[in-house]
Amino acid sequence: KAGVTQTPRYLIKTRGQQVTLSCSPISGHRSVSWYQQTPGQGLQFLFEYFSETQRNKGNFPGRFSGRQFSNSRSEMNVSTLELGDSALYLCASSSSPSSYEQYFGPGTRLTVT
């Protein structure tokens, strides 16, 4: 079974631009979560989707948004990029609301200049 895939793997953007990251969960998994990892703040929860519905959101500004499609693939968008948005963005999938074991993708490393 293929693992969680994330695209692109690396991205360089300029302040003020916007970016869209994509995540495809493990086949059959319907829950997708997003995390941001920075050296200063560690791993922080962004949001979680199940069946195209956002079920929980972390403490991030409204510039961070996401969505999930009917095939369970998910995208997250960051608008008006700031230097502090430079981070490793990790996506995780799990099989159902009752199964909280999460499996992570390789991440997208975003650099904002």
Place this chain on the structure above:
Amino acid sequence: GIQVEQSPPDLILQEGANSTLRCNFSDSVNNLQWFHQNPWGQLINLFYIPSGTKQNGRLSATTVATERYSLLYISSSQTTDSGVYFCAVNAGTYKYIFGTGTRLKVLA
């Protein structure tokens, strides 16, 4: 919210040595996972262990939920064990809270 503390923050071992990593959490949790983050950033699942003891090769883990801690044991460490080990907990709110990690370096 739940606080997750990991110790030690850094650990240097000689190849072949054993080690114990600890994860303390401040409130009752429903779920707990241990991960190994490799140098490329990939988080690799080690154990899903909300309670009890599990073993997988040279690694084992124990969670004592009533006392709010979990331990990860690494025996006969190898250089490939180097990286950062994270504990993450979930209290039924659809999100995991991660500890700050233990950075392990195994020397040949």
